[in-house]
Amino acid sequence: MPREIPGPKGNAISLFLERVHNPLEMIQHLTRDYGTVVGMHVLNQPWMVVSEPDMIGDILVHKAKKFNKSPALKRADAFLGKHDVLIIDGEEHTRIRRLMQPSFHHKRIAAYADQIVQHGRAWSRKWEDGGVYDVLAETGDLTRQIVIEALFGKHSESDTNKISEALTVLNSSFLELIRPFSKLWLHTPLPRAREINHAIKVFDKSIQSIVEERRKSGWEEGEDLLSTLIAAQDLEEGAQSLSYQELHDQVTALYVAGHETSARGLTWTWYLLAKHPEIQNAMIREVAAALGDRPGTFDDVKDLPLTNAILAESFRLYPPVWTLARQAVEDVEINDYLIPRGTSIFMSQFLVHHDPRWWPNAEQFKPERWLENPQPKRPKYSYFPFGTGPRMCIGETFASKEISLLLATFAQKWRFSLCEQSNDPPELLVELSLGPKDGMILQVESV
Numbered sequence: 050m051p052r053e054i055p056g057p058k059g060n061a062i063s064l065f066l067e068r069v070h071n072p073l074e075m076i077q078h079l080t081r082d083y084g085t086v087v088g089m090h091v092l093n094q095p096w097m098v099v100s101e102p103d104m105i106g107d108i109l110v111h112k113a114k115k116f117n118k119s120p121a122l123k124r125a126d127a128f129l130g131k132h133d134v135l136i137i138d139g140e141e142h143t144r145i146r147r148l149m150q151p152s153f154h155h156k157r158i159a160a161y162a163d164q165i166v167q168h169g170r171a172w173s174r175k176w177e178d179g180g181v182y183d184v185l186a187e188t189g190d191l192t193r194q195i196v197i198e199a200l201f202g203k204h205s206e207s208d209t210n211k212i213s214e215a216l217t218v219l220n221s222s223f224l225e226l227i228r229p230f231s232k233l234w235l236h237t238p239l240p241r242a243r244e245i246n247h248a249i250k251v252f253d254k255s256i257q258s259i260v261e262e263r264r265k266s267g268w269e270e271g272e273d274l275l276s277t278l279i280a281a282q283d284l285e286e287g288a289q290s291l292s293y294q295e296l297h298d299q300v301t302a303l304y305v306a307g308h309e310t311s312a313r314g315l316t317w318t319w320y321l322l323a324k325h326p327e328i329q330n331a332m333i334r335e336v337a338a339a340l341g342d343r344p345g346t347f348d349d350v351k352d353l354p355l356t357n358a359i360l361a362e363s364f365r366l367y368p369p370v371w372t373l374a375r376q377a378v379e380d381v382e383i384n385d386y387l388i389p390r391g392t393s394i395f396m397s398q399f400l401v402h403h404d405p406r407w408w409p410n411a412e413q414f415k416p417e418r419w420l421e422n423p424q425p426k427r428p429k430y431s432y433f434p435f436g437t438g439p440r441m442c443i444g445e446t447f448a449s450k451e452i453s454l455l456l457a458t459f460a461q462k463w464r465f466s467l468c469e470q471s472n473d474p475p476e477l478l479v480e481l482s483l484g485p486k487d488g489m490i491l492q493v494e495s496v
Contacts, residue, residue, distance in 0.1 A: 051387035052384075054088035054097065055087060061091055064079075073372070073483075076395060079098050086386060096395070097392055097393070097395070100397065100404065103384065105396050105430045105433070106430040107383045108396065109396070109436065109440070110439075115377060116381075117138040117376050117378050118135075119376050120393065121228075127235060130298030130302075132292075132298040134299055134302050135306070143439075145295060149281070158446055159346075159347035161199050161451075163344075164198055165195055169459065173459050173461075178494060178495045180493055181491070181492050181493075184319050184489050185312070188312040188319075189213075189308070195311075195451065196304055196311075197304075201274075212256070214251070215248040216248075216309075221480060252301075256300055259300075260300060263275055263279065275296075307444055307447070309481065313483065314360075315452050317366070318456060320485070321359075321366065321414045324414070326466065331355055333460045336353065337461070339352045339353055349457070356460075360449065360453055362419060364402075366402065368398040368402060369483055369484075370483075371398055371399045371483040373398070398434055435448070462496055465493055466491065467491065470490040475487065475489065
């Protein structure tokens with residue numbers, strides 16, 4: 050007999066409405082009250098929250114074919130596009146991911162590393178000794194420049210600003226876009242709905258104009274991601290390349306993922322270093338010994354073990370991608386629980402990464418835990434900042450290398466500290482990615 054899934058009885062619509070503004074808070078509340086496997090019904094639809102690593106491994110890896118992306122995420126296709134690799138399933142996902150894979154080959158990422166460091170060094174020269182900056186806004190602008198150049202090569206500042214302004218609105222509206230009946234709401238004359246629709250149009254038109262410009266130029270292959278996507282062909286399926294709409298939607302996915310996630314990951318890491326000056330000083334010494342004053346390279350990252358451990362611990366405490374969602378496409382039994390077809394399942398990196406069963410002193414920033422040899426035994430899927438399995442984030446290596454290189458680049462020149470304007474601890478902003486609600490004000494001083 051399958052085990053009964055614990056959770057609130059009846060229709061939990063009141064709980065959903067009470068906490069829909071903050072889904073992370075809702076997931077934490079359910080886990081505190083009912084444990085690491087929770088089931089409930091919302092609008093007569095079965096939902097689950099799963100925080101057991103072995104079950105997460107089954108859902109994302111071992112039995113991945115029995116689960117599709119969540120319908121909630123697919124409601125964001127008004128923004129992301131119907132062919133976006135983030136939301137498609139089955140054979141379409143397999144084919145498009147295979148076409149995208151060459152864009153993230155080791156040699157390609159190594160080439161992007163030079164661009165990342167150049168942008169980082171140029172940006173670090175803008176700051177003044179003793180200056181106070183909102184590093185969330187600063188890193189947003191910096192990573193926007195990096196992802197625009199990586200995607201499209203050199204482009205006008207006007208195009209970049211239009212995309213960035215629209216994306217700011219769309220990121221802040223993500224929870225509104227994935228709620229039930231959101232598409233009906235978007236057709237209302239309400240001011241917020243009009244603002245989101247305008248942002249969608251501006252973002253879509255800006256991306257479309259860049260793709261169109263490249264198409265008119267003869268689709269010549271260059272060093273940017275757009276060129277590699279254009280040139281990609283699915284050899285297993287014959288000479289089948291991305292259609293124009295598929296190409297458009299993948300560019301959208303890469304821009305969204307490559308900009309916001311990296312900016313917030315870097316921001317959280319600088320905040321943690323500002324709170325722990327002794328760890329920051331050790332990182333500065335490591336970077337100075339490895340690089341001196343010269344620009345860092347892709348190959349240097351492996352020679353920065355403490356810097357990499359700091360980033361891993363930052364991703365543990367503040368994973369920019371804070372949750373994943375799937376829907377069962379058939380009845381599935383996992384750990385003696387019967388998961389009915391149609392159940393939406395939420396697996397939060399934030400919850401699992403803070404679980405004291407796997408992470409002693411889980412609320413503390415302890416990069417040294419990643420330098421232990423051998424590593425303590427913990428479940429394989431107790432750490433998954435970029436997801437795992439066949440749908441693991443395709444840009445994981447790019448994002449990790451980007452943030453590591455930027456940490457090293459700024460450590461050659463600046464030390465971060467908290468100041469009177471700092472929000473400590475910061476209130477969490479739960480959107481598509483996890484950020485600090487009121488920015489991140491820090492002071493910088495010359496190394």
